[in-house]
Amino acid sequence: MTDVLNQCGQVWLTASPLQRVGAFALAALAKVSHPDRLGVDAFTAAVDMMTRHLLATADVAKAADAGGFWLGASYMLWPNSKINPTARGKQSPGQRRELIAEWRALPESATWPDVPCAYCDRPACKWFGKVDIPLGASAEHRNTTAPGHEGTPLCYPCVASLWAFPYGASLSGGRVAAIHSWDDAFLAPVTRLAVKRTLAKAQAPAVRTKAQPSWYARELAVLEAVRSYDQRIRAGVELIVLSNSNKEQLLRVQEMEQPVAEWLRSTTTRSDRRAGYRVLVAAQASKSASGEAFLAKRAFEDPAAVLHRTTAYLLGRFSAKGAVSAEVSGLAPLTYSYCIEVLMMDEKDVARLKGLAVRLAALLGQDSRPGPFGGFMRANAKGGDLYGWFRTQSVQWLLKTRPAGMSRILLPVEDYRLLFDDERAWSHRRLLVFAVMEALVEAGWQPMGSAEELEDVSEAAESFAVEEGN
Known part of the structure; x- marks a missing residue:
């Protein structure tokens, strides 16, 4: 085996993710840090270990019995292989061991098919099919391969990597x-x-x-x-x-x-992001799944939904407490960094939205009643008329006393484009709602009003949150 393996070379990383995972699993079984550190002896020891694990199932009657782990796994990994043939129940333990050892043995070099490995181009040692390659075609299905081929040609290090894949x-x-x-x-x-x-x-x-x-x-x-x-x-x-x-x-x-x-x-x-992670996770939760589980799902499928759900969560907290939650301040570093680093918003655009939020907070904060804030939420929800709301509020901004140094223009053209004429407009609007809540908290705004007014705003917040879905 040593001469043959020296001829083949060591385990190489290829373009196959399954082979790559398997190669690193082989390295782990051999207790080396990387596949390129797998010498012949370490490689042989790792393959022998995997073979011993399969040979140990020879004395097991059923997969559910003690020691049947790899027998059970074999049905989803290597169906109809030498470890789980249809006639297994009629075989003696000795016969089972003989067949498994034959299956995992390095073929004699004289029998090699004289074709390159499909993964690494080194000499293949055999044609392989479904019982060795996850989701590979059966070697018996000749119509799935090129003329003269009897499956997929693989070298021994590459097929051994596929055998090791389940360990990783x-x-x-x-x-x-x-x-x-x-x-x-x-x-x-x-x-x-x-x-x-x-x-x-x-x-x-x-x-x-x-x-x-x-x-x-x-x-x-x-x-x-x-x-x-x-x-x-x-x-x-x-x-x-x-x-x-x-x-x-x-x-x-x-x-x-x-x-x-x-x-x-x-x-x-x-540290500035660790502080808000707990709240971010809570914001992603639903009745069916934990916050971290949903965060993980959205990280794969819909990263923008993380921002949307966070905003909806904070509005839901407003609905429950009748005040903007101070949690928004702890979430700020996470939220803005997420928009820039993950959603790829331009830093200048984020700064513009934060500046607009400060002006909106100054406008809304002049009224201690919760109604104006509720109107902003309704306008920003799906089906709301945010443009019409800004048109009306721009007039109020001109008529009311503005904090010193603030522009007379509530919604500049550049900000308008971010909210209404940009491919990320919906995410920009979600971020604006978050930034407005942050600015209101920093300004110390506390809504005052009748129970009916607070309930009306709570309904608007709940409606906004429901629209974001799961």
Whole structure:
């Protein structure tokens, strides 16, 4: 084996995310920091370890029995392979061990197909199919391959990486979930932790009852991995969920883009952002899922919704308390940085919206009644006439006493374009509502009015929050 592996070279990282995760899993099994540190002896030891794990299932009758972890996992990873053939119940433990060892052995070099590996272009050692390649075509389906091909050609280090892939993933609910990134420095520790957890789960006593998975648990695992990383994240982070079973062929890939991942990481490393993270999480919660779970979901699917839900949450707090929540001040560093770093708003545009918010707070704050603030919320909600509201309020701004140094123009042309003639107009409006609340808190404004007036404003706030949805 040593001569053959020296000929093939070491484990290389390729363009396949599954192979990359598997390569780092091999490194973790061999207790080295990176796949390029896998010498022949370490590589061989890691492959032998994986084979021993499969051989241990030979004495297990059912997957639910003690020691049946990899037998159970094999049905969604390697269906109809030598570990779980249809005739398994009729085989002796010795026969099972013989077949598993044969399956995972390095083919004799004389039998190699004389074609390059599909992943790395080194000499392939065999044609492979579904039982070795997650979601690969069966080697028996000749009409899915080019003439003369009997599956997908792979070298031994690459196929061994695919065998190691499940170790670097989470196996639960009949599906495999893996975290991948093109940032190798991030992928390495994330995969090491996954390997540690998988090995511990494989050795744990079999669980007879299936626990109900929490909402967005896989997305939440990515959020936790990103926030626990202590270096800058230099690439997007992918969540890969798949099943290779005969019952369900599934592949779903979601990407948390690099700016989102790096910003989320900063909420643990920067003190000015750590302070508001708890409130940000609370703002994302719903009756069905925790705030962090929904934050994770939105970080993948709709980053702008994080801002929208935060604004809606603060208005909901106004509805409950009859006053603008002081929490808005603690959220300010998070919110503005999120708009600039994640939503890619121009810093000058954010500054303009904050300046407009100060003028609006000065206008609304001249009236201790809550009604004017409620009118602003209604105008800013979907279906509201924000332009008409500004037209009316601009007249009031001219007639009322303005704080010294403030412009006579309430809504300059540049601000108008941000709110009504920009592709991010809806997010700009959400940010404006947030900034107005912040400015009112800083000005010490406390609404005074009858119970009916406060209830009317509360209804407007609740309506605004409901429109943002989940």
